Amino acid sequence: MDRRTLLMTGLAGATALGLCLPMTGNAASRAGDPDSTDAPRVPAPKGATMLFDGQSLSQWVNRNNGQPAGWKVQNGYVEVAPGNGDILTKEKFRDYQLHVEFWLPLMAEAKGQGRANSGVYNQGRIEVQVLDSYGQPPRDNEAGGIYQVAVPLRNASKRPERWQSYDIAYRAPRIGPDGKQTEKGRITVLHNGVLIHNNVEFDARTTTAGLPPEGNDYSRPGPILLQDHGNRVRYRNIWILPTPEDGKVNR
Numbered sequence: 001m002d003r004r005t006l007l008m009t010g011l012a013g014a015t016a017l018g019l020c021l022p023m024t025g026n027a028a029s030r031a032g033d034p035d036s037t038d039a040p041r042v043p044a045p046k047g048a049t050m051l052f053d054g055q056s057l058s059q060w061v062n063r064n065n066g067q068p069a070g071w072k073v074q075n076g077y078v079e080v081a082p083g084n085g086d087i088l089t090k091e092k093f094r095d096y097q098l099h100v101e102f103w104l105p106l107m108a109e110a111k112g113q114g115r116a117n118s119g120v121y122n123q124g125r126i127e128v129q130v131l132d133s134y135g136q137p138p139r140d141n142e143a144g145g146i147y148q149v150a151v152p153l154r155n156a157s158k159r160p161e162r163w164q165s166y167d168i169a170y171r172a173p174r175i176g177p178d179g180k181q182t183e184k185g186r187i188t189v190l191h192n193g194v195l196i197h198n199n200v201e202f203d204a205r206t207t208t209a210g211l212p213p214e215g216n217d218y219s220r221p222g223p224i225l226l227q228d229h230g231n232r233v234r235y236r237n238i239w240i241l242p243t244p245e246d247g248k249v250n251r
């Protein structure tokens with residue numbers, strides 16, 4: 001096709017021949033942009049416990065009353081029911097690898113902590129923040145932050161209305177017979193496959209809105225807790241792989 005013919009047939013003709021023409025505006029800036037694509041759905045590995053498979057919240061209860069979790073399940077995901085309350089797993093865990101996929105609504109008029117806020121609490125107490133702070137500098141109370149504990153190495157957020165993921169390696173603080181902490185806890189987090197917390201140490205404590213730190217509860221397993229912060233955040237495909245006790249190997 002010569003230049004004259006191309007001009008005559010226009011875009012349709014060029015496209016039919018597989019020619020690449022320059023794009024303009026948003027289409028150009030977002031083409032191939034990983035921030036605009038969904039994170040892949042990662043299948044649970046052998047030995048993992050499926051906590052939410054997109055169909056049923058049977059393994060979760062309402063934090064406030066222990067009744068069945070009332071968030072809305074549809075189309076393979078669960079959506080926060082604002083005002084219904086946090087939900088937590090019936091089963092409790094201490095050391096583990098946790099995979100969570102989440103989707104943030106675009107709340108164009110909202111700002112700061114009011115913009116698609118939720119949270120993934122480890123052992124019921126240590127929150128990995130869920131928030132739409134796309135494009136902002138990393139902070140401990142924004143996307144990927146360990147609330148009041150650690151600022152992410154980078155903000156690895158995707159744009160809102162895309163599926164994202166957290167992969168969390170969690171090791172609970174160790175508590176001695178006298179109730180005092182003998183070893184700090186440790187947490188590593190990947191956000192959309194990007195390392196944002198690398199073996200961060202933390203003390204046995206509770207970040208905002210987590211379960212109360214009664215006694216030496218950190219010596220015992222705790223639930224995974226998802227926060228109702230009043231925004232319609234969605235979750236899907238949540239699984240957990242408990243880590244063997246120190247010095248033991250699963251074969």
Ligand code: MG
Pocket residue numbers: 117118119127129130227229
């Ligand atoms: Mg939160």
